[in-house]
Amino acid sequence: MEVWPRIAGMVAEEGACVLVTVLSTRGSVPREAGARMIVRPDGRFHGTIGGGTLEWQALAEAQRMLARRDRMAATRDQALGPNLGQCCGGHVTLGFELFTAAHAGDVATLAAAERQGPFRTLTTPGADGFGRVILDAGAEIPRGGIVETFGQALPQIGLFGAGHVGRALVLALAPLPFRVVWHDERPGAFPSAIPGAVTCLSGGAEEALASLADGAQILVMTHSHALDLALVAAALRSGRFPHVGVIGSATKRARFMSRLSDMGLSSERRQSLRCPIGIPGLAGKEPAVIAASVVAECLILAEGRSINSKAAARRTSA
CATH class of the missing domain: 3.40.50.720 (NAD(P)-binding Rossmann-like Domain)
Known part of the structure; x- marks a missing residue:
């Protein structure tokens, strides 16, 4: 799924959006790490993190962030068991990021990189936002943080x-x-x-x-x-x-x-x-x-x- 060009368009047209990312997984889960969903202020969304109650609750959290604007980012650890009404049995960590006009410059840089093809970032989650550094092709992956891949080399x-x-x-x-x-x-x-x-x-x-x-x-x-x-x-x-x-x-x-x-x-x-x-x-x-x-x-x-x-x-x- 196209990520940063779409976020750039939403911020320009609607003022804000929330990116929901599966940051990590353990065991049996509906979607892999790197699955993403972008949520608009009106509740519409693009992409999926696997459906079911997990996605429904993630959409609700994204809507709260868009309505209150009191948090720029958050992470959530979730077991996919009886308490969630899902029987996958695994575990996911989700990341939530609120983007507004204040982030237009950083988003534009990432959007330009994605338009050129696949690239990787070293991502560091934080309460004030997720820091991302674009990694050079072939660069050794440093310890700490999360390596994310954006863009697709489509057949x-x-x-x-x-x-x-x-x-x-x-x-x-x-x-x-x-x-x-x-x-x-x-x-x-x-x-x-x-x-x-x-x-x-x-x-x-x-x-x-x-x-x-x-x-x-x-x-x-x-x-x-x-x-x-x-x-x-x-x-x-x-x-x-x-x-x-x-x-x-x-x-x-x-x-x-x-x-x-x-x-x-x-x-x-x-x-x-x-x-x-x-x-x-x-x-x-x-x-x-x-x-x-x-x-x-x-x-x-x-x-x-x-x-x-x-x-x-x-x-x-x-």
């Missing part, structure tokens, strides 16, 4: 095609930890509203493919089978993309495998093609159902796990 997805499934897929990916490069060369192909983590490209398809980072997941679902084949061939031939998928059926896969062989691609490269895309077991052909299946597969692949390649042929035709 990239190259999505080719802005048809019904492409649009449903972009919406399904929007809240998830991916950066999406979305290509369609047809005029007016993209909707008027685009999620923030999506970059739209409308030039040549193979130029768009070449612009993607090594290791990006490739999803091909254009309006043309010929264009699908050209993109798949270029992606596989490059050797830069370990996960290349195309929407279709078992029949389409067989045709593509034959054509790719005629184009001179090795058996090893051809066998890495995923078609049909998506996890097995969902028979629905509605765009939203297909999108849910494909997104689940993207998450599995991003975690470095494998997909059962012998799933029965299913559903989709481009």
